[in-house]
Amino acid sequence: MTREPLKLISNSVLTNLAASVATNIDRYVTGNFNDLAKENGWEIETSVASHEPLELAKLSPSGGAESEIGNSLIVFNSFHGMTPALAREERLWARLCHVECLEFSRQRWLRSSTDPEGQVRKHFFAPSLPGSRDDNAVGRLWWNGYVASLATPGDIERGLRALLSRANRRLQIIDRADTAFRKPLLQGIVRLLIRESWFDTRDDAVADFMHEVNRQSGGIVFEALSNSSIDDHLNRCLATAKLRKKS
């Protein structure tokens, strides 16, 4: 299993790329950046993190939930030494989307787009936490895996299946930092998602539930509670959400 250091582009290369999306649109849609990537500033090796290039070749651009789960597993498991701080590094995700994962990113996000420039700006760069966590073609896959590793340590696929099986779950849970990164609460929510069939009845069920969780959980120190107490609390939130939906 060959590993290579993860590479970053320089700030100036990043700035130039971000300012030249329209100029470079043919490279994004059908071409590549291989000639530019030979220039200075395209290959800054990280000393702390590496990846397995052969694994990245297995990424599937089909876009369904199964593909998102499988891709998240590939990226999270084949990147070594990653930290949340490094995963906020736009220069890393931009390098991957312009070189190693260009074909995947193109097939995933540009294939049928009527606004390829907008899609490139959104999915090939990562200028903020939401940008790297939710939008970047590769970054979002690592963050999926990272949140799943917090939710179900030891069985990341189980967490990924709970969090990604319906699109709205990601939006309602992973996109909410106060939930996604608060381990005891996240773990309780995932336990409930796995055992409660009500969430499979319709897409907005999880939104109704999360509304109640936010409303009822403000002053609770979940870290001081047992799993069963957290489950009791979340069951009460669920019961209220169901009642509200009926009324």
Next chain:
Amino acid sequence: MKISESTTYPHPVLTPWSDDIAAAPLSSSILTQVVDDRQRIKVTCEASLDHAGILDLISEGKATFGIYVRCQETGLRELRDLEFPLGSHTFAPGALLGRVQLRPMIWTREILAAYLPNGAHSEYTEPMSVGAGQFLALDVEHVFDVSHPSLPPIESIFEVKENPNLAEGEFMVDTGADRIAIRMASQTFQLVQQLRDTNGAARAALMSALYAPAIMEILDQLREGTEDFERFRWLHPFRARCTSVGVDLDNPSLLNDAQRLLGNPFADLSFIISEG
């Protein structure tokens, strides 16, 4: 866990901002340091508390002291038990980045069947049951910054642009793109370009006149939250600069904060001037 000074609790909570309990509030001093070559951050917290009842609950193991840590950049939300009154925790490599908010607090570890602390406000007439995982005392929030070595320089966030539709002598600020555009009419634009190419007082004065109100406008727009601007590249170095000089984006003092972000008007403002 969002803690607001306007939040009320069913039981008395010792805080610096409420009169639930008439006693000196929990007060903490925080020390942060980088402890190894993996850039791990160690936080040491020394607490001061002068309330016998709550101190007894801690020593009996019914309540515990710790810090709630929130990091916008990495998403981290973590409550950490600490030794009382002096404790420390070393975070994993890369767990923290940029602005880190940290609030010392004391919370219940188990149900308190009859809680009525000394000094409780007269509206609390009877001892009450307080569940596990409830706040007993909150300190003010402490903020520190973990540097982001790869942040683009703040000068890259502005660009001066010509807009013939504006009246001469006026300018407007456009925050709806990756760089903040300061737009002005043609003659004004030419004048600004000439003065930007000079050195000395005229250039510094011009830049103060141009950038101070622009920054005030940005601070004003960010007052209601940064969500609408997260997709624009300028926000992140701007926010980092605010953190480093202690500007509170939720409650800005527009003129004062603009001066702080600029160093001070009419000084050497080259650090913030876009040459692009």
